[in-house]
Amino acid sequence: MTSSFLGSALRGTFFLVFGLWWSVRYPLKYLRRKVNAENQPSYGVQRAEVFEGAVKAFFALAGILVEQFVPSGPHMTLYSPKTHSWTDLAHWHYTTMYLFFLLSGIVDVVSHSPLKLPLGLDRLLLSVALFMEGLLFCFHDYSDAALDQHLHSLLAMAIFAGALCALLEVFLRDHVILEAFRTSTFLLQGSWLWQIGFVLTPPWGGPGWDQTDRSNITFLTMCFCWHYAGALAVLAANAAASRWYVGERGTEGQEHLQNPVLPWKPQHLCHGSGKPCVHGEHGLLHGLAGRDGEGWVLLQN
Numbered sequence: 111m112t113s114s115f116l117g118s119a120l121r122g123t124f125f126l127v128f129g130l131w132w133s134v135r136y137p138l139k140y141l142r143r144k145v146n147a148e149n150q151p152s153y154g155v156q157r158a159e160v161f162e163g164a165v166k167a168f169f170a171l172a173g174i175l176v177e178q179f180v181p182s183g184p185h186m187t188l189y190s191p192k193t194h195s196w197t198d199l200a201h202w203h204y205t206t207m208y209l210f211f212l213l214s215g216i217v218d219v220v221s222h223s224p225l226k227l228p229l230g231l232d233r234l235l236l237s238v239a240l241f242m243e244g245l246l247f248c249f250h251d252y253s254d255a256a257l258d259q260h261l262h263s264l265l266a267m268a269i270f271a272g273a274l275c276a277l278l279e280v281f282l283r284d285h286v287i288l289e290a291f292r293t294s295t296f297l298l299q300g301s302w303l304w305q306i307g308f309v310l311t312p313p314w315g316g317p318g319w320d321q322t323d324r325s326n327i328t329f330l331t332m333c334f335c336w337h338y339a340g341a342l343a344v345l346a347a348n349a350a351a352s353r354w355y356v357g358e359r360g361t362e363g364q365e366h367l368q369n370p371v372l373p374w375k376p377q378h379l380c381h382g383s384g385k386p387c388v389h390g391e392h393g394l395l396h397g398l399a400g401r402d403g404e405g406w407v408l409l410q411n
Contacts, residue, residue, distance in 0.1 A: 122303030163218025240273035
């Protein structure tokens, strides 16, 4: 499947952005959920998912418009009666792919609206979008371009792995291992789309790699494994950074609880307890640091 370098890079950036975002958001959500004893989804998590859906829908809609209305695009014409042939099926291929991601983004947003869609429908639509993407790549006519076909076959492996993972999340919601694996497949898919652009249509011009050289297929298969190793490294690094961030915030919170900032300067310490006391109209206010550090108990003189 021939495509310009810019097209491959833009599609790769779409998946890389989501992969990098998830590689930070999911570890933070998991670590904060461990601290939260109630284990309930917060309003911030819901806002993040609505934001993700809106961004996904925006990028998908922009992709549809770009594929259709670039100078060489079909401009919403699927069949030409003059030539009695299909019009720019490659652009329609990517338009169809973006269409399902647009639907997925819309469902992400509506899932957190007052309509109260069934739980898991957002993951199901994401799985469907990925399955459709993989299906389109698998059954495209690559003619005799063996290297092109091999590159997209490797890409399809990453796509179907992410689709299967998203499907499992319909039934295993908020499973940290599945979320991490889905994130790694998006990082892999994004970086591999960039690799496809460099191999088939180099940005500096000139022909792509030799389609008949079998050693290129061997090398690129190994390169695909390196890309996934890089995706796992990014995932691990962001998870470690998230753990450090949550740990630092937790340490600051504990220090605040142990040494609360008093709203006014105490005049003396209570006898026996050594805790700060201040004079009130009816007695001594005995400082008791609660969770917010602002608890007080009135003691009669």
